[in-house]
Amino acid sequence: MLSQYGPILILIALVLGFAAGNLVISELLGKKTSAIGKADAYECGMGSIGNARLRLSIHFYLVAVLFILFDVESLLLIPWAVSAKFFEAQGVGGIVFTEIVGFVAVLGIGLAYVWNKGGLSWDR
Amino acid sequence: MNAYIEQMGLIAPELVLTALSLFVLTWDLLKKGRNSDHIGYATLVGLAVTGWLLLQQWGMLGDKGTQTAFGMVTIDRFGTFFKLFTVGSMAVVTLFVMLDKNERKHGIGEYYFLLIGASIGAFFMVSTNNLLLLMLGLELLSLASYSLAGFHKGSKRSAEAALKYIVFGGLSAGVMLYGISLLYGLTGTLDLGLMGHAPEGSGAVSLATQFDASPIPVAIAVVLVLAGFAYKVSVVPFHFWTPDVYEGAPTPVTTFLAVGSKAAGFAALLRFVGALFLTDGVDASIVAYGDRIGFLLAILAAITMTLGNLSALRQGSLKRMLAYSSIAHAGYVLMGAASMTSEGFAAAMFYLAAYYCMNLGAFGFLIYFEGVTGKDDIDSLKGMGWRHPVVAWSMVVFLVALTGLPPTVGFYGKLILFYAAIDAGLAWLVIIAAINSVISLFYYFRVAKSMFLTEPVPQVPMRQHGLAGILCVLAVVTVLAGLGAFKDPLRGWADEGPASLEIYATDAGSR
Amino acid sequence: MAETLFYLLSIGAIACGAGVIRARMPLFSVLCLLGAFFCLSGIYLLAGFQFLAVTQLLVYAGAIMVLFLFVIMLLNLGDENEIARQSGIALSGKQLAVAGTSAGVFALIGVLTAGYGIAPVETASTRASGIDELQTLAVELFSRYMLPFEAASLLLLLTMIGVIAIAKRQRAGEPTHTGAGFPWTKEPLDEESTL
Numbered sequence: 001m002l003s004q005y006g007p008i009l010i011l012i013a014l015v016l017g018f019a020a021g022n023l024v025i026s027e028l029l030g031k032k033t034s035a036i037g038k039a040d041a042y043e044c045g046m047g048s049i050g051n052a053r054l055r056l057s058i059h060f061y062l063v064a065v066l067f068i069l070f071d072v073e074s075l076l077l078i079p080w081a082v083s084a085k086f087f088e089a090q091g092v093g094g095i096v097f098t099e100i101v102g103f104v105a106v107l108g109i110g111l112a113y114v115w116n117k118g119g120l121s122w123d124r
Numbered sequence: 125m126n127a128y129i130e131q132m133g134l135i136a137p138e139l140v141l142t143a144l145s146l147f148v149l150t151w152d153l154l155k156k157g158r159n160s161d162h163i164g165y166a167t168l169v170g171l172a173v174t175g176w177l178l179l180q181q182w183g184m185l186g187d188k189g190t191q192t193a194f195g196m197v198t199i200d201r202f203g204t205f206f207k208l209f210t211v212g213s214m215a216v217v218t219l220f221v222m223l224d225k226n227e228r229k230h231g232i233g234e235y236y237f238l239l240i241g242a243s244i245g246a247f248f249m250v251s252t253n254n255l256l257l258l259m260l261g262l263e264l265l266s267l268a269s270y271s272l273a274g275f276h277k278g279s280k281r282s283a284e285a286a287l288k289y290i291v292f293g294g295l296s297a298g299v300m301l302y303g304i305s306l307l308y309g310l311t312g313t314l315d316l317g318l319m320g321h322a323p324e325g326s327g328a329v330s331l332a333t334q335f336d337a338s339p340i341p342v343a344i345a346v347v348l349v350l351a352g353f354a355y356k357v358s359v360v361p362f363h364f365w366t367p368d369v370y371e372g373a374p375t376p377v378t379t380f381l382a383v384g385s386k387a388a389g390f391a392a393l394l395r396f397v398g399a400l401f402l403t404d405g406v407d408a409s410i411v412a413y414g415d416r417i418g419f420l421l422a423i424l425a426a427i428t429m430t431l432g433n434l435s436a437l438r439q440g441s442l443k444r445m446l447a448y449s450s451i452a453h454a455g456y457v458l459m460g461a462a463s464m465t466s467e468g469f470a471a472a473m474f475y476l477a478a479y480y481c482m483n484l485g486a487f488g489f490l491i492y493f494e495g496v497t498g499k500d501d502i503d504s505l506k507g508m509g510w511r512h513p514v515v516a517w518s519m520v521v522f523l524v525a526l527t528g529l530p531p532t533v534g535f536y537g538k539l540i541l542f543y544a545a546i547d548a549g550l551a552w553l554v555i556i557a558a559i560n561s562v563i564s565l566f567y568y569f570r571v572a573k574s575m576f577l578t579e580p581v582p583q584v585p586m587r588q589h590g591l592a593g594i595l596c597v598l599a600v601v602t603v604l605a606g607l608g609a610f611k612d613p614l615r616g617w618a619d620e621g622p623a624s625l626e627i628y629a630t631d632a633g634s635r
Numbered sequence: 636m637a638e639t640l641f642y643l644l645s646i647g648a649i650a651c652g653a654g655v656i657r658a659r660m661p662l663f664s665v666l667c668l669l670g671a672f673f674c675l676s677g678i679y680l681l682a683g684f685q686f687l688a689v690t691q692l693l694v695y696a697g698a699i700m701v702l703f704l705f706v707i708m709l710l711n712l713g714d715e716n717e718i719a720r721q722s723g724i725a726l727s728g729k730q731l732a733v734a735g736t737s738a739g740v741f742a743l744i745g746v747l748t749a750g751y752g753i754a755p756v757e758t759a760s761t762r763a764s765g766i767d768e769l770q771t772l773a774v775e776l777f778s779r780y781m782l783p784f785e786a787a788s789l790l791l792l793l794t795m796i797g798v799i800a801i802a803k804r805q806r807a808g809e810p811t812h813t814g815a816g817f818p819w820t821k822e823p824l825d826e827e828s829t830l
Contacts, residue, residue: 005765007678011747029657029673045830054706056708056709057709058802060709060710061702061704061705061706061802062704062799062802063805064701064702065168065702065794065795065798065802066795066798067698067701067765068694068698068699069794069795070790071693071694071697071698072694072791073788073791075690075693075694076776076784076787076828077770078769079772079773079776079777080773080776080777082769082770082773083769083770083773083774086770086773086774087777088530089636092775092778094705095128095777096777099777099781099784099785102785102788103696103784103785103787103788104788106146106785106788106789106791107788107792107795108793109146109149109792110791110795111798112150112677113149113153113795113796113799114799116153116796117799117803118803119799135782143791145789149796157763193782194781195779195784196782197782231732234796234797234800235800236800237796238793238796238797238800239792241789241792241793241796244789248786256780256783257782257783257786260783260787261786262792263790264786264789264790264793267790267794267797268793268797270797271796271797271798271801273801274801275800275801277801286801526636605650
């Protein structure tokens with residue numbers, strides 16, 4: 001039972017090893033310089049010197065909650081997505097599809113609402 | 125396919141409410157938040173349709189008996205009784221929102237949407253035997269209430285109310301879910317009917333069987349679930365949120381929390397206790413355990429009413445006083461559940477109906493008062509009796525009913541509660557409740573005294589005719605419902621409830 | 636093997652849970668919570684619920700963790716030494732009492748449940764893994780639990796509206812709330828958006 005997760009464990013080990021290995025290799029082989037501007041942000045980003053405890057806009061919270069809600073919505077659709085053919089074969093495809101349409105329609109109204117109220121755009 | 129349509133018909137009231145909520149939301153979007161009065165009227169029409177459907181259902185249930193839709197929603201007279209009152213209280217709360225001077229009048233389509241969403245949750249709560257759907261209904265109700273409590277953005281008290289509510293609510297929902305998962309692990313089913321009595325081949329084990337094998341885990345699971353209910357109806361160890369949330373939330377929302385939300389919690393509690401311990405076919409061992417749960421509830425009821433009343437004595441704010449008074453009333457209703465008889469359950473239902481009338485009135489008065497003075501402390505009530513006599517006299521009626529004095533429905537409600545408790549051998553609880561009623565007289569009378577017996581303070585006379593009219597109607601209902609011609613049918617409806625839950629009538633002598 | 640793993644993961648989850656309430660800085664609490672979620676996910680895998688395990692990681696470790704981080708940044712708790720002095724170093728008697736009582740209650744539940752040797756009831760649905768597990772779930776979800784499934788969409792919608800109603804800034808030109816008892820104050824949080 002556990003053996004079926006072997007490949008996943010190997011993958012996790014590879015990922016961790018790759019990340020750690022790159023750090024170690026660059027530490028060993030890399031050239032150390034301290035030029036002016038090295039610590040500056042490239043193209044975009046925050047300044048690397050200063051207080052790390054910034055106060056964020058409440059908009060981040062809004063985006064995070066909306067993300068969770070639509071995340072959960074798509075998760076609830078996954079069981080249907082993988083067994084739609086099975087339902088079709090059983091002859092109940094229509095009913096199940098109606099359920100899904102109802103589910104998505106209700107959340108579609110929510111999306112329209114959020115969009116209209118400017119929850120998706122950054123300013124306003 | 126036809127079976128589906130038939131079952132859709134059974135949950136037609138819920139479907140109408142859902143359609144109404146989506147309609148309100150869409151309309152508010154299309155209108156860009158203008159003219160929210162139209163949305164209020166649309167809500168009232170939708171609620172009227174729901175109420176009509178529920179009345180049809182009540183009649184249909186008389187012929188056919190209890191029905192089940194989608195294997196989860198139990199359509200019986202117990203649920204329909206509470207649904208009717210939920211719809212009624214929602215209609216009054218909607219009117220309050222429309223008439224409240226303190227509410228923003230623009231862009232509050234969400235307000236109506238959340239209120240309707242909360243009542244859909246209450247509908248599921250009062251009419252399901254399935255713990256999963258019960259939890260979903262509870263969460264619908266709670267999430268809507270959290271957002272509504274914090275609806276006055278920028279007001280610190282409103283934000284504090286929402287925060288306290290969500291923290292306590294999250295904790296108690298977690299506790300309750302833990303209890304439910306234990307129950308599921310023990311019995312293998314989420315259906316309360318099967319938990320109470322599992323026939324051969326149903327794949328479930330009845331709670332009684334598990335109780336014989338291992339009583340303590342069963343006890344813990346049941347107590348954890350009861351704790352979740354206790355939070356929802358603000359029974360004492362879980363009441364801390366009540367005064368702060370009631371005070372900080374917008375007053376129409378407070379009205380809904382005190383009336384609709386609390387009654388839904390009690391309905392679910394009664395159904396849970398009834399299905400597990402009191403219905404036909406339940407084993408004797410678990411019935412004996414049910415009696416012990418009843419004793420636990422009786423102790424909680426005594427503590428709740430005493431603490432609520434004693435705290436209410438010291439409040440300077442009318443809103444906080446009403447909050448503590450609602451805690452005390454939760455204690456009274458719990459007496460009915462504690463007596464663990466069909467008589468007690470019917471008494472609790474009747475008292476909740478009475479509680480609807482008088483508390484809607486009392487909070488309506490508070491909205492009127494806040495609209496006039498902008499304050500909510502009892503001292504500012506001075507002279508209300510002379511400047512706004514109609515409203516003040518209505519309030520006196522509500523206060524008399526809340527105290528439980530004749531000739532109001534509150535008196536009669538308490539009377540049958542006391543009878544039921546005495547029949548169940550809880551005479552000590554009745555004595556405590558009677559003493560509590562006397563204590564409550566002091567602080568209710570303080571309001572009346574402030575209104576009539578003190579010199580009026582100069583204030584701008586502002587008339588709110590619509591609100592005054594509703595208060596008058598509620599006051600008349602409160603008195604009339606206590607009189608024979610109206611009280612007896614109401615009593616009859618309440619008696620139908622436990623009967624439709626198939627709770628066997630226990631006779632007093634056998635205890 | 637599986638049993639050892641289960642106990643290891645449980646101990647990990649409990650240790651992380653303790654870390655959440657004992658960490659000095661809120662961000663460390665969040666990291667500990669992340670650890671607890673990973674341990675729980677492992678336990679689900681051991682029990683054979685792959686979909687649940689992945690969901691746990693996607694929703695909790697992925698989305699909800701981000702939300703927690705944002706809220707902590709939003710609240711901007713400021714001087715962390717202050718927080719450390721208040722909560723991290725010593726437990727007050729009251730805190731100890733509460734923690735002790737709740738730990739006691741849950742330990743009691745655990746011991747009693749174990750002591751009585753309850754056999755959890757096997758449910759009717761047969762256990763399957765992989766795609767079959769998902770299909771079993773789908774059949775249950777869309778037939779027996781159809782109504783809760785639809786109600787869940789309403790729950791999500793309600794949350795969406797509630798969040799917008801509470802967190803969204805007032806539109807310009809929209810009349811603000813002018814309740815007598817609740818003076819409208821400007822939302823200070825929006826004024827200082829830094830990013």
